[in-house]
Amino acid sequence: MTLLRVEGLTAGYDGRPVLHDVGFVLEPGERIGVLGPNGGGKSTLFRVLLGELDPFGGTVYAAARRGFVPQTERSRLDYPVSALDVALMGTLSRAPWWRPLRRSDRRFALDSLGRVGLRELAGDRFGELSGGKRQRVLVARALVQDAPILLLDEPFTGVDRPSADALEALLAELAAEGRGVLIATHDVDQVRAWDSVLCLNGRQVAFGPPERTLTRAVLEETYGGEIVALPGEEGAGILPPHHH
Amino acid sequence: MLQPFHYAFVQRGLLEVALLSVGAGLLGTWIILRGLAFYSHAVGTATFPGLVLADGLGLAPPLGAFAAAAAFALGVERLAHRRREGHDSLTALVLVGALALGVILASDVFHSGSNVESLLFGSLLVVGRSDLWLAAAGSALALAGSAAAGRRWLAVGFDPGGARSLGVRSAVPDGLLLGLVAFAVVSSLAAIGALLATALFVVPAATVRLWTRRLPPWQLGSVALVMAEGVVGLWLSVELNVPPGPAIAMLGGAVFAVSLAGRRLLPARRLLAVAGVALLAGCGVARGDGSGRLEVVATTTQIADWARQVGGEAVSVHQILQPNTDPHEYEPRPSDVEAVAKAKVVARSGAGLDDWLKRVETEAGGGSAVVDLGAARRDPHWWQDPRSAETAVAALRDAFSRADPRHRPAYRRRAARYLDELRSLDRELALCFARVPARERKLVSDHDAFDSFARRYEITVVGAAIPSQTTQAQPSAGETARLVGLIRREHVRAVFPESSLSLRLVRTIARETGATASSTLYGDSLGPAGSPGATYVGMERANADAMARGFTGGVVGCG
Numbered sequence: 114m115t116l117l118r119v120e121g122l123t124a125g126y127d128g129r130p131v132l133h134d135v136g137f138v139l140e141p142g143e144r145i146g147v148l149g150p151n152g153g154g155k156s157t158l159f160r161v162l163l164g165e166l167d168p169f170g171g172t173v174y175a176a177a178r179r180g181f182v183p184q185t186e187r188s189r190l191d192y193p194v195s196a197l198d199v200a201l202m203g204t205l206s207r208a209p210w211w212r213p214l215r216r217s218d219r220r221f222a223l224d225s226l227g228r229v230g231l232r233e234l235a236g237d238r239f240g241e242l243s244g245g246k247r248q249r250v251l252v253a254r255a256l257v258q259d260a261p262i263l264l265l266d267e268p269f270t271g272v273d274r275p276s277a278d279a280l281e282a283l284l285a286e287l288a289a290e291g292r293g294v295l296i297a298t299h300d301v302d303q304v305r306a307w308d309s310v311l312c313l314n315g316r317q318v319a320f321g322p323p324e325r326t327l328t329r330a331v332l333e334e335t336y337g338g339e340i341v342a343l344p345g346e347e348g349a350g351i352l353p354p355h356h357h
Numbered sequence: 358m359l360q361p362f363h364y365a366f367v368q369r370g371l372l373e374v375a376l377l378s379v380g381a382g383l384l385g386t387w388i389i390l391r392g393l394a395f396y397s398h399a400v401g402t403a404t405f406p407g408l409v410l411a412d413g414l415g416l417a418p419p420l421g422a423f424a425a426a427a428a429f430a431l432g433v434e435r436l437a438h439r440r441r442e443g444h445d446s447l448t449a450l451v452l453v454g455a456l457a458l459g460v461i462l463a464s465d466v467f468h469s470g471s472n473v474e475s476l477l478f479g480s481l482l483v484v485g486r487s488d489l490w491l492a493a494a495g496s497a498l499a500l501a502g503s504a505a506a507g508r509r510w511l512a513v514g515f516d517p518g519g520a521r522s523l524g525v526r527s528a529v530p531d532g533l534l535l536g537l538v539a540f541a542v543v544s545s546l547a548a549i550g551a552l553l554a555t556a557l558f559v560v561p562a563a564t565v566r567l568w569t570r571r572l573p574p575w576q577l578g579s580v581a582l583v584m585a586e587g588v589v590g591l592w593l594s595v596e597l598n599v600p601p602g603p604a605i606a607m608l609g610g611a612v613f614a615v616s617l618a619g620r621r622l623l624p625a626r627r628l629l630a631v632a633g634v635a636l637l638a639g640c641g642v643a644r645g646d647g648s649g650r651l652e653v654v655a656t657t658t659q660i661a662d663w664a665r666q667v668g669g670e671a672v673s674v675h676q677i678l679q680p681n682t683d684p685h686e687y688e689p690r691p692s693d694v695e696a697v698a699k700a701k702v703v704a705r706s707g708a709g710l711d712d713w714l715k716r717v718e719t720e721a722g723g724g725s726a727v728v729d730l731g732a733a734r735r736d737p738h739w740w741q742d743p744r745s746a747e748t749a750v751a752a753l754r755d756a757f758s759r760a761d762p763r764h765r766p767a768y769r770r771r772a773a774r775y776l777d778e779l780r781s782l783d784r785e786l787a788l789c790f791a792r793v794p795a796r797e798r799k800l801v802s803d804h805d806a807f808d809s810f811a812r813r814y815e816i817t818v819v820g821a822a823i824p825s826q827t828t829q830a831q832p833s834a835g836e837t838a839r840l841v842g843l844i845r846r847e848h849v850r851a852v853f854p855e856s857s858l859s860l861r862l863v864r865t866i867a868r869e870t871g872a873t874a875s876s877t878l879y880g881d882s883l884g885p886a887g888s889p890g891a892t893y894v895g896m897e898r899a900n901a902d903a904m905a906r907g908f909t910g911g912v913v914g915c916g
């Protein structure tokens with residue numbers, strides 16, 4: 114069963130399109146990396162997929178609930194919430210707004226924090242966790258939502274190496290369970306380990322398996338020729354200008 | 358030290374603070390988390406058009422206030438839903454609309470009376486039974502709302518974009534939050550007033566925020582701090598004889614400032630101890646007491662003057678309003694309520710000028726004889742006619758004699774002498790105005806304070822610069838232009854600003870028409886001690902002299 118099918122999508126703001134002619138499919142168990150410069154349309158695509166923004170044209174078919182993992186810097190770090198409180202926000206979509214929290218909700222949220230390896234830190238204040246741990250808490254929140262489709266907005270930005278590895282392993286695990294995962298990123302090398310790559314630069318530059326898609330020509334077109342080529346085989350070792 | 362809390366009116370204030378504290382503390386945390394501080398400040402003031410409308414249509418003022426607050430909340434919510442801007446700019450937008458609507462309604466549609474905005478000012482010293490119920494309802498709703506929608510309020514504030522993708526349809530819970538804040542703030546108006554509502558709703562929660570980063574202790578701490586600041590503020594208010602609202606606001610600001618400074622220097626526990634000791638050390642204000650004379654309370658300056666004339670040494674007069682104060686900006690002080698409680702005779706002006714006294718009376722226990730000197734009058738400024746003053750003085754004489762029969766002969770003697778003085782004043786003024794040709798007796802002042810005076814001395818009131826009696830009303834350009842035309846056509850020589858209201862408008866009209874505007878009149882109150890208008894007789898003479906000179910270009914005076 115296809116989780117997500119997008120065809121001929123055009124979207125933008127105030128009548129001005131910023132993203133043209135996007136089409137791809139997400140199957141269960143797949144990880145798709147979304148590459149593109151800032152302002153290339155990644156966020157716009159995510160907002161359309163989340164149902165926040167109506168597209169100008171084209172079709173979006175989503176077979177299941179979508180969970181969103183925002184950049185942690187977009188959340189307020191001085192906010193008076195614990196990791197568990199944040200995970201519990203994932204239960205909100207499943208009940209009417211006046212229904213009180215149930216014990217099963219709490220258990221599910223703790224289990225989800227366990228899945229991302231943070232069960233012991235459930236009572237810690239969210240803002241005091243490291244960037245990588247905050248990112249995993251937000252993944253736990255999406256797990257509590259029980260969403261078969263996960264959208265992650267640059268989850269590896271500002272995350273140290275051990276946390277990034279833990280996150281990478283977690284994404285592999287989630288895909289292995291049959292979820293479809295869409296990951297916006299700037300790291301071209303990382304994308305090579307995933308199933309597909311979607312290159313955006315105001316329009317869809319390319320979509321397909323990384324080994325066939327990530328050619329020098331595609332990357333130049335995606336990043337507008339500003340790429341830095343490192344010595345090595347064709348396509349490898351190419352960094353976009355704002356690689357972190 | 359606990360003596361202030363023995364008064365029944367202070368106890369009722371304590372109960373009101375306790376009932377308000379749950380809603381104020383709890384909603385305070387949400388107000389800060391969701392950036393609604395300005396909204397919570399604005400919603401009280403935004404009830405103004407509702408008050409004007411209720412007054413004009415003859416409905417109960419709280420009904421108008423709650424309806425206006427609900428409309429305000431709905432307006433902000435709809436705008437916030439459509440445009441993703443911060444609540445501050447949207448609040449400002451709707452507030453400006455509400456205030457403009459209120460001023461237009463007050464000035465041009467209803468010509469509102471002077472007491473229309475009285476609900477915007479409140480006092481913990483005069484809360485009534487219905488205020489207590491409202492406070493309880495506001496707190497109960499805040500509790501229920503927090504329990505039901507609190508997790509959504511939290512999620513939307515945490516990351517608005519993320520919350521939407523969590524399936525949180527924020528419109529209903531967010532509207533609920535705005536509505537609850539509106540209800541709670543309006544239900545606190547009677548106790549604290551629109552200008553100081555944030556002293557309960559924002560300042561304590563902001564203070565506790567400095568000390569904790571967890572929601573449950575923050576909420577509990579805010580409720581406790583609202584209650585503590587309310588109780589201590591009320592106590593300070595009685596000890597220092599200042600109005601309780603400002604006392605609580607100043608205290609809240611001081612606690613916040615000390616918290617902010619102390620947060621860096623000291624661990625929490627030691628700082629609280631220091632603050633407590635400092636507060637306790639600040640008490641020790643001695644209080645005087647009466648001396649066996651007949652205790653009389655007079656609401657206005659002129660009534661206080663009459664009471665002193667009639668009572669002499671035998672009475673002790675507590676005068677509530679001071680010279681040149683605006684009666685509707687009055688907030689009762691503890692000493693006022695205490696004086697009414699102790700008084701044998703309470704004399705009020707009536708006819709809409711001092712309606713707030715009713716609440717002071719019920720609060721004080723109502724053991725005193727209340728003399729409404731203006732009971733049969735329609736003009737709030739009836740006392741500008743000396744013959745009405747005669748009636749009032751006779752009523753005071755009778756009230757004093759009933760309450761204190763021992764001094765009856767002295768009251769009769771003094772009253773008879775003063776009544777003679779008033780009668781000769783009346784004759785003197787009538788003779789004086791008789792020397793002014795009838796067609797020159799044309800009065801333009803800044804509001805309708807002189808109808809009774811003008812009727813007595815056959816003066817034609819051509820117009821007033823401010824079309825109604827509330828200070829919130831403003832004249833329209835068209836009305837001012839009409840008045841200028843009228844002044845030119847009627848050859849009015851002088852226009853009169855009144856001492857307690859703004860001079861600028863009348864001066865503008867004078868410049869426009871070539872009339873003089875050099876003498877002011879005493880309209881709402883006597884002048885301060887030492888001025889020509891310090892006594893009733895002096896005030897009437899000064900007004901008559903200024904008018905006669907103005908009418909005749911200085912040819913006739915009544916000096």
